[in-house]
Amino acid sequence: MDDDIRELIKAPPAYLFGWPVPLIDEIGGLSRAAYDGRIDLDEWRRRDRDLRAPMPPLASPGMVTAMHRRVTEAWREARRGSSDTADAEALLTMMGRLRYLTEPAPTDAELFHELAGITRQLREYSPHDNLNRSLGRRAELIRGWLAASPEYDLASGLEWSVVGRYRWVSTSLGAVPAYVDEARRLALTDPGNAEKVAASAGVRGHDGVPPEIAAAEIRQAMLYSSFAVLLEEAWRREGHEELGDAVAALWNRPATRRLLMTVTADGWPRRFAAYDPGLPTIATGPTGRTVRAASATPIFHATENDLSASPLD
Incomplete structure (x- = not known):
């Protein structure tokens, strides 16, 4: 153990890098209380912020970090050498104080x-x-x-800004809002997200796509497939054109669009649940009939718009 580190723990200073030690200990007490479940996260953040507010910024956070490394190494040596238990405890206390200096509530x-x-x-x-x-x-x-x-989705292990790109998907009937689990499935299986998906495996507790999310594809298809089949068959079969136009008109009604958004809103953060990019549904009328192949392409990829950069109410 370096002599200056030994001196630091034998005669603890009243101040560390300009901050009073009792204040640092109070900040540390908040952290322990939060992780013990005695205070909630909001209270921890608020009280931590209030305690730090009157104090001047650290002149050199790098020096604090460097000191923390030295004290940590001294503590490891003390543990390995079976030296004075009091020294090890004093070093552990100093490690905590130095960490609290540079680490506010997370x-x-x-x-x-x-x-x-x-x-x-x-x-x-x-x-x-x-x-x-x-x-x-x-x-x-x-x-x-x-x-x-509002930033992270624990079910997928991804940021909501990533999952939110799949709030609307491209189908044979145009733009359709997605259930949150279907958006998660698309986000997790999109090769463009491979790096994020691999890094987030631990958070969701699954290396791939959890079964409950994988099953979302069927539920999503049920949202619009009956309309798609009925519309295609009505327009394809002679004598059913009027029915086809009526089905298309019903699908295109603003009330239908609003209902689909409401039906799929559960589980989405508010800003995504209510988001409508205004993209078109299928065309109606004899001159505008179009029946396209179904696609799982996220609307925001198909139109080169990224929801994560779009203004949201």
Whole structure:
């Protein structure tokens, strides 16, 4: 252990990098209370922000990080060398204080990253391992915090901005809103998302597409397939043109479009549930009849529009 590190733990200073140690300890207490389930995430963030607000910015966060590395290495040496237990505990306390200096209450992105790391570890350890049980409790706590996140979808392990690109899909009847599980399935099976899908496997607990999401394709097809079959057959068979035009007119009614959006809205964050890009449905009338092959292409790819960059109410 370096002499300056030894001196640091033998005579703990009243200030660390300009911040009073009692304040740092109070910040650390909030973190422990949150992970113990004694306060919720919103309270942790609010109280953490209030405690930090009066303090000046750290002059050099890099110096804090470097000191944290040195103290951590000293703690590891103390553990390996079976040295004074008091030294090891003092080093562990100092590690925490240095970490709290540079790590405010986590954002959703930081929690999502932590959850991904924890779930990867959970898959590597025995379910009876004490560490696994501890990690499992932490993972469930973070999942609870992120359940209502407007940024991340835990079921797919992807950002909502990625899943949201499939809110509307291209079909033989034009633009059709998608159920959230169908959007998840399309996002997870799109080769363009392969890197994100691989990185998010731990979060959803499945290397591929979970069965409940994979089954969504059938439900999505039921949303419009009866209309498509009836319309195609009516227009194809002589003497049924009027029926075909009536079916197409019914499909194209704004009320039908609104109903389809309502039917598929469950599970979507509000900004996606209510989003209508205004893309056309199938043409009506004898001169405008078109029956196209069904496609699972996301509307936003087909029209070169990316929902993640679109303005949403």
